[in-house]
Amino acid sequence: MKVASKYALLLSFALGLASTAANATIVTVFGAPAQGLTDFNNTVTAAGGTANHDNWAGLAGGGTSIGRADYTITRNNGQLINPSTYGSLSGEVIRIDPAGGPGAASIGSGIKLTFSSAINSIGFEVGDWGTCCQPSALFISFDGGAPIQVGVSTVYGDVFFDNKAEVFVGAFDDAGTFTTVQFWGDGGGEVLVAGGTVHYALLDPNTLPTDVPEPATIGLLGIGLLGVVASRRRQKN
Numbered sequence: 001m002k003v004a005s006k007y008a009l010l011l012s013f014a015l016g017l018a019s020t021a022a023n024a025t026i027v028t029v030f031g032a033p034a035q036g037l038t039d040f041n042n043t044v045t046a047a048g049g050t051a052n053h054d055n056w057a058g059l060a061g062g063g064t065s066i067g068r069a070d071y072t073i074t075r076n077n078g079q080l081i082n083p084s085t086y087g088s089l090s091g092e093v094i095r096i097d098p099a100g101g102p103g104a105a106s107i108g109s110g111i112k113l114t115f116s117s118a119i120n121s122i123g124f125e126v127g128d129w130g131t132c133c134q135p136s137a138l139f140i141s142f143d144g145g146a147p148i149q150v151g152v153s154t155v156y157g158d159v160f161f162d163n164k165a166e167v168f169v170g171a172f173d174d175a176g177t178f179t180t181v182q183f184w185g186d187g188g189g190e191v192l193v194a195g196g197t198v199h200y201a202l203l204d205p206n207t208l209p210t211d212v213p214e215p216a217t218i219g220l221l222g223i224g225l226l227g228v229v230a231s232r233r234r235q236k237n
Contacts, residue, residue, distance in 0.1 A: 025177070028140060028148055031161065031167065033088075036167070037197075040170050043201075049201035052070065056197065057091050057093045071116065073094070086193045088164070089125045092123070093194060095113055096111060096193065098185040098186050112183075114179065120173045120201075122171050124194060131191070133189040138150040148171070173209045
């Protein structure tokens, strides 16, 4: 089954099931940009939150930080920020070309968002991932905590949607809150951009699905489906 088909299949079965399970702690996913945004909004609403959306348009480059209404953008290594555009992503992006080594060793090349108020869900767009330099993984970290792998590309194009190197990345933590988000890739030699529109919210505690599988290119609510199915099987047994 093709990745895009699996994404659509799981999502179609999962709609309407978002409130049937709880206490997932942390969920990270990636998927097609348009569908990812829809799923992000649905997941936030089902978890009692209100989604905020900040489109990156007219970012002032040339400095080491960019202030937004609810957060500040910096590079993990403190370098200058020079926004640009990429493909059909919804807004401007910042280049975060991986450098440093695998895993956490590349964190310095990434981006950091520092929020003025606590949140526990975040979403944004990523471009040019999976075009070279495999294996190439994406990582996210909350409040300087341990790196969480969002996904990994092992061959050219395996993380593309509609033949485009553009994905939506989402992360949720219904067991706590955070004010800083760090995001980076470790595919040394690869071009990587992040931004577009940043989506964020504060969810009610223990409102996400249980038994979440490893991060994969499936719909956010599709993850909920897998948890519900596993829970029902255990109840029958």
